[in-house]
Amino acid sequence: MVARLEKQAKDHRITASQIKTVCNELGLGDRVDALIAELKGSGVMSPKLGSLAEVSRAGTPIYELNPSLFTEKGEKK
Numbered sequence: 543m544v545a546r547l548e549k550q551a552k553d554h555r556i557t558a559s560q561i562k563t564v565c566n567e568l569g570l571g572d573r574v575d576a577l578i579a580e581l582k583g584s585g586v587m588s589p590k591l592g593s594l595a596e597v598s599r600a601g602t603p604i605y606e607l608n609p610s611l612f613t614e615k616g617e618k619k
Contacts, residue, residue: 543568543577544586547607554607555590557600578605586611 550560558578565574581587590604597604
């Protein structure tokens with residue numbers, strides 16, 4: 543799951559919409575909110591606290607995947 547999220551992410555940033563897409567692909571569509579909460583609670587990702595304009599453009603919350611969990615090629619450590 544986390545490796546699939548990293549593949550969808552750009553510069554370790556992923557939107558809630560992208561997370562929902564991955565969940566649907568894996569058959570977890572109704573667990574998106576719970577999964578986001580678990581990933582945040584475990585330190586895998588955190589809300590992107592940068593520019594509100596970026597969130598506004600995306601039209602969805604933006605999260606940042608913890609870069610210490612991945613190699614430079616996007617592979618999970």
